Amino acid sequence: MIPVSLTDIQGVLPETIVVIAALAVIMADAIRRGHSGALLPVLSVLGLAAAGAAAIFLWGTSGTVFNGTVFADGFASFFKVLFTVIGILTILFSPHYLKITGVRLGEYYALILTAVFGMMVMASAANLLMLYLGLETMSISLYVLAGSQRGDVKSAEAGMKYLVLGAFSSAFLLYGIALLFASIGSLDYEVIGTFFASDFHPGPLLVSGLALLMVGFAFKVAAVPFHFWSPDVYDGAPTTVTGFMSTGPKAAAFVALIRVFGVALAPASSLWSGVLTVLAILTMTVGNVVAIRQTSVKRMLAYSAIAHAGYLLVGIVAGTKAAFAATGYYLSAYALMNLGAFAVLILLNRRDEGSYRFEDLRGMGFAHPLLGITLSVFLLSLTGVPPTAGFFGKLYIFSAAVEQGHIVLAVVGLLNSAVGAYYYLRVITLLYMAKPEGESIIVQPAAYRFALVISALLILVIGIFPEQLLRVITLAVP
Numbered sequence: 001m002i003p004v005s006l007t008d009i010q011g012v013l014p015e016t017i018v019v020i021a022a023l024a025v026i027m028a029d030a031i032r033r034g035h036s037g038a039l040l041p042v043l044s045v046l047g048l049a050a051a052g053a054a055a056i057f058l059w060g061t062s063g064t065v066f067n068g069t070v071f072a073d074g075f076a077s078f079f080k081v082l083f084t085v086i087g088i089l090t091i092l093f094s095p096h097y098l099k100i101t102g103v104r105l106g107e108y109y110a111l112i113l114t115a116v117f118g119m120m121v122m123a124s125a126a127n128l129l130m131l132y133l134g135l136e137t138m139s140i141s142l143y144v145l146a147g148s149q150r151g152d153v154k155s156a157e158a159g160m161k162y163l164v165l166g167a168f169s170s171a172f173l174l175y176g177i178a179l180l181f182a183s184i185g186s187l188d189y190e191v192i193g194t195f196f197a198s199d200f201h202p203g204p205l206l207v208s209g210l211a212l213l214m215v216g217f218a219f220k221v222a223a224v225p226f227h228f229w230s231p232d233v234y235d236g237a238p239t240t241v242t243g244f245m246s247t248g249p250k251a252a253a254f255v256a257l258i259r260v261f262g263v264a265l266a267p268a269s270s271l272w273s274g275v276l277t278v279l280a281i282l283t284m285t286v287g288n289v290v291a292i293r294q295t296s297v298k299r300m301l302a303y304s305a306i307a308h309a310g311y312l313l314v315g316i317v318a319g320t321k322a323a324f325a326a327t328g329y330y331l332s333a334y335a336l337m338n339l340g341a342f343a344v345l346i347l348l349n350r351r352d353e354g355s356y357r358f359e360d361l362r363g364m365g366f367a368h369p370l371l372g373i374t375l376s377v378f379l380l381s382l383t384g385v386p387p388t389a390g391f392f393g394k395l396y397i398f399s400a401a402v403e404q405g406h407i408v409l410a411v412v413g414l415l416n417s418a419v420g421a422y423y424y425l426r427v428i429t430l431l432y433m434a435k436p437e438g439e440s441i442i443v444q445p446a447a448y449r450f451a452l453v454i455s456a457l458l459i460l461v462i463g464i465f466p467e468q469l470l471r472v473i474t475l476a477v478p
Helices: 006-011 013-031 039-057 074-101 105-124 128-146 153-184 189-197 204-220 230-236 239-245 248-264 266-292 297-318 321-348 369-383 389-403 407-432 446-464 466-476
Strands: none
Touching (some): 013 105, 039 074, 074 321, 128 153, 153 189, 153 204, 153 230, 204 248, 230 297, 239 297, 297 321, 297 389, 321 369, 321 389, 321 446, 369 407, 369 446, 389 466, 446 466
C-alpha cells in the first residue's frame, strides 16, 4: 500500500472540494426533494469557488504527487481555476433555463460538478492511465447531461449519439495507450518523454499507438474528419449544457494535448506534426465553411466551435512554450465568449420555444440593450476584432506558428478568420439593422445579467490588457 502524505492531499485539494460539493448537492436534493431549487445552485457555486480558491493557493508549487501520477504545478492550477469559472458561469445561467425546460435539478448540478472534477483530473494527470480516468469521468457526466431534457427527442438523440461515438473514441484512445505501454513499458509522461528523447526505433507497434492516441484526441476536440458527432450533439443538448460542453471539455482536452504531444511526445514530433497540421487546416476550413450555411444560430455556433478547435491545434503544432501560453490564453477567452453567446441565445429565443433561428434575433439589440451589447461583445471576440480577447488569442497563436516556420498554417488561419467574420457579423446585423417581429418580453434574472456583464467585461479587460494574463500562463507552462 502506497502511503499518502499531506503533500499528496494538498496537491489534489481542488478535486477533493469539487467531489465533496457534488456529494453535498446529491444529499441536499435527497433531503429536500422538491424544495431544493434555490439551494442546489448555491451549493454548487460555493463548492466551485472554494475549489478555485484552493487551486490559486497551490499556485507556485511544482512536481508531482501520489507517486508521480498527478501533477501539482502552476499549469494544472491555472486550468483548474478556468474550469471552476466555466462551471460557475454555467450554473449561474442554468436555473432560469432549467425552470423553463423542466430538467431534473439534482442530477443536473451534480453532473456539472463531476464533469468539472474529470476536467481537473485530466489537467493534473502525469500518466496516460490517470488521463483516461479523468476523461471518462468527464465524458460519462456529459453523456447524461446531453440527454437530460427527457421530454425532448433531440436531447435524447444527442445523448445517445454522444454515448455511442464517445465510447468509440475512448476505445481508440485506450487501445493507443495499450500499444504505447507495450512499446515503452510505462505510462508516465516523464518516462515516455525520456524514451522518445533517446535513439528509439519507430516500429509498427509504436507508430500504431501514436496514431490511435491522436485519433482519440481528435474525436474529443471535434477535429475534422472526427467531428461528425459534434453538431448534432451540440444542437440537441440543452443549451446551457451545449455552452458547457463546447468550452470546459475542449479546454481539458487541449491541456492533455499539450502535456502528451506538446511535451512528452515532442522529441517524436516528426511522426505526428504533419498529420496534426493537416487536421488543423481541415478543422478550421470545414468548420467555418459549413457554419455559413446554417439557418440555426445554435447549430452555427456548433460548427464555429469546430473551427476554433482548428485554431487551437495551430498552437499544438507550433510546439513552443510561447505557443502553449497562447493556447492557454485563447482557451480562457474562448470559454468566456462562447459560453456567454450561448447564454444570451437562451433568453433571446425563449419567445419561439428555442428554435434558435437567425430571424428570431431581428431588432433584439434595441429591444433588449443589455443582451444585444453583451452578445455583440461575445461575437466580436469570436470574430477576432480588437480590442477583444479573441483578437489577441488568434494573434498570439498565429505569431507563434510563424516564428516556427508554419507560415502556411498561419495564413490559412487568418483566411478562415475572415470567413468566420461573415456569419458572426450577420448576427450583429440582425440585432441592430432589422425591425423586431412583434413585442417580446424576456425575463432576465439578476444572477443571469450579472454573469453576462462580468463575462463581457472580462473579455474586454483581458483584451485591452492581454500581457498580464499571458505572463501568468507563460510562467505556468511546463
